[in-house]
Amino acid sequence: MNSVLDWMESTWLNSLALNYAWTWPILETFHFIGMSLLIGAIFVMDLRLLGVQRVIPTVTVHQLLPLAFIGFGINLLTGIVFVFGDPHRYAVNPSFQIKMVLIVLAGLNALLYAVKVAPQLATQPPTGDTPPIAKAVGAASLALWIGVICFGRLIPYLGLGEL
Amino acid sequence: MDFFATIEQSGLAQWVSASVEGYPIMITLHSVGLAVVAGLAVAIDLRLLGYFRNIPLSSLRTFFTIAWIGFLVNFLSGAALFTSQATTYVTDVTFLLKMAFVLVGAATIGYLQPAVARIGDGHGADSVVPSGTKNAAIVSLVVWAAAIVTGRLIAYL
Numbered sequence: 001m002n003s004v005l006d007w008m009e010s011t012w013l014n015s016l017a018l019n020y021a022w023t024w025p026i027l028e029t030f031h032f033i034g035m036s037l038l039i040g041a042i043f044v045m046d047l048r049l050l051g052v053q054r055v056i057p058t059v060t061v062h063q064l065l066p067l068a069f070i071g072f073g074i075n076l077l078t079g080i081v082f083v084f085g086d087p088h089r090y091a092v093n094p095s096f097q098i099k100m101v102l103i104v105l106a107g108l109n110a111l112l113y114a115v116k117v118a119p120q121l122a123t124q125p126p127t128g129d130t131p132p133i134a135k136a137v138g139a140a141s142l143a144l145w146i147g148v149i150c151f152g153r154l155i156p157y158l159g160l161g162e163l
Numbered sequence: 164m165d166f167f168a169t170i171e172q173s174g175l176a177q178w179v180s181a182s183v184e185g186y187p188i189m190i191t192l193h194s195v196g197l198a199v200v201a202g203l204a205v206a207i208d209l210r211l212l213g214y215f216r217n218i219p220l221s222s223l224r225t226f227f228t229i230a231w232i233g234f235l236v237n238f239l240s241g242a243a244l245f246t247s248q249a250t251t252y253v254t255d256v257t258f259l260l261k262m263a264f265v266l267v268g269a270a271t272i273g274y275l276q277p278a279v280a281r282i283g284d285g286h287g288a289d290s291v292v293p294s295g296t297k298n299a300a301i302v303s304l305v306v307w308a309a310a311i312v313t314g315r316l317i318a319y320l
Contacts, residue, residue: 040202053222060217157187
């Protein structure tokens with residue numbers, strides 16, 4: 001583990017993150033913009049899963065997925081630079097660890113949606129109510145992503161982690 | 164300036180600046196509210212500009228409401244954060260710029276909400292969104308991005 005962290009610290013990404021005063025603030029700003037794009041798309045899709053605004057056809061709400069993926073992509077890339085910039089502290093930071101677990105759970109939840117829920121919705125009237133499993137997946141997604149924001153923002157405050 | 168110095172001495176300000184949990188709680192709420200208001204504003208703006216056309220314009224009503232809830236969360240958490248450094252913030256150019264962008268952003272949502280309601284139910288045709296409404300959506304996109312940029316940079320400039 002330590003050798004991986006040391007290696008991360010020796011990469012050019014680490015230099016990029018630390019050697020220029022503007023790298024971190026600029027990437028943080030993009031991280032917030034990516035977060036907003038992701039959350040905007042997620043809220044609309046998840047609320048429809050919960051049965052809100054049934055005039056929106058269930059499966060065509062997928063039109064919002066590119067927005068979600070662009071937001072997630074921006075945050076994956078900027079997030080990787082942050083972690084490479086300070087690998088030893090992120091690795092032991094409890095808030096960061098919880099955030100990563102929540103992202104994985106949100107990913108599994110999305111997988112469940114793609115494999116189980118979306119095919120089921122495709123067989124039903126597009127503007128009808130949603131089945132319980134759809135509501136559960138939508139609620140879980142909302143809760144998980146809000147949790148990701150909270151624990152992401154709390155990284156500097158919950159256990160700084162010793163170097 | 165006395166006024167802002169008084170605010171800085173208030174119980175709320177002391178809690179935010181001196182307690183272990185005050186600032187982290189408020190800044191976390193501020194991040195969630197930001198994602199909700201800016202995220203939904205962007206989704207609404209893009210819909211008005213012709214993307215995601217399968218989403219009926221009439222359904223945007225709900226998302227305007229939720230965007231306002233995000234705005235309220237950030238108005239309140241932002242006010243709490245402001246009290247902790249009131250005398251510094253009132254003279255901080257980056258902060259004042261951010262406030263201007265947020266004000267214009269809120270104004271665009273306030274303008275778009277009834278404008279979209281007037282359009283009524285349009286499933287497909289992009290043409291039903293008047294050009295004035297589209298222009299407001301573009302302004303909204305730009306100022307919310309600018310509000311995020313300047314807001315984040317308050318900590319650095």
